Amino acid sequence: MMRLWGRKSSINVQKVLWCLAELQRQEQRDYERIDAGLHFGINTTPDYLKMNPNGLVPTLQDGQLTLWESNSILRYLARTYDAAGTYFPKDNFSQASSDKWLDWQISTLWPALRLPFLGLTRVPEAERNYAAISKGFADTHQYLGILNACLQEHAFCAGERFNLGDIPLAICVNRWILLAETFPEQLPARPQYEHLEKWFKRIQTETQFATIAETELMVSKP
Numbered sequence: 001m002m003r004l005w006g007r008k009s010s011i012n013v014q015k016v017l018w019c020l021a022e023l024q025r026q027e028q029r030d031y032e033r034i035d036a037g038l039h040f041g042i043n044t045t046p047d048y049l050k051m052n053p054n055g056l057v058p059t060l061q062d063g064q065l066t067l068w069e070s071n072s073i074l075r076y077l078a079r080t081y082d083a084a085g086t087y088f089p090k091d092n093f094s095q096a097s098s099d100k101w102l103d104w105q106i107s108t109l110w111p112a113l114r115l116p117f118l119g120l121t122r123v124p125e126a127e128r129n130y131a132a133i134s135k136g137f138a139d140t141h142q143y144l145g146i147l148n149a150c151l152q153e154h155a156f157c158a159g160e161r162f163n164l165g166d167i168p169l170a171i172c173v174n175r176w177i178l179l180a181e182t183f184p185e186q187l188p189a190r191p192q193y194e195h196l197e198k199w200f201k202r203i204q205t206e207t208q209f210a211t212i213a214e215t216e217l218m219v220s221k222p
Contacts, residue, residue: 002031006057012070013058014212021208097158101165112139148193
């Protein structure tokens with residue numbers, strides 16, 4: 001049976017869980033998930049580090065393959081379990097466009113959003129760098145403006161069908177919204193992006209997003 005290591009609260013584990021749900025894979029029936037990371041530990045043990053020397057989550061084992069890096073796992077799952085393109089588009093144009101957003105999410109959007117997310121949910125109040133937190137949130141606004149402009153042209157990030165690239169983007173947008181709602185006094189107000197808002201509503205109603213959606217942030221206790 002396929003195995004996935006990682007806690008459900010991890011943004012990168014959520015990507016994989018959502019993808020598996022889109023592919024109609026169910027936990028316990030089609031794969032086993034093992035809690036790992038933060039208070040669950042495991043990810044720093046010698047056995048885990050043999051699988052994933054980064055000591056991060058997620059890690060996927062499928063047969064003889066051991067894979068880490070969440071966006072790489074998404075691509076592998078789609079290629080392996082959706083060869084016919086039933087759940088995700090398979091034409092070269094859509095795949096290339098989706099790959100662009102997968103790379104952009106992990107190289108541009110998440111590094112900006114990560115600053116306020118970790119700064120407000122993991123760092124004690126007395127140790128928070130509010131200048132960096134506010135800048136990261138403002139940078140996130142700017143980057144999501146790019147996505148908003150793209151979504152003016154089509155329903156999803158890579159065309160008219162939901163694609164892999166929409167998964168990490170939507171998880172980031174969900175956390176962006178939750179941060180603004182949870183910390184209104186600590187963060188600059190977030191802009192209202194018309195096309196992004198419509199896209200996010202489509203994500204919520206037309207995909208398996210609800211299987212991993214967070215309704216509140218997990219904030220570490222001081």
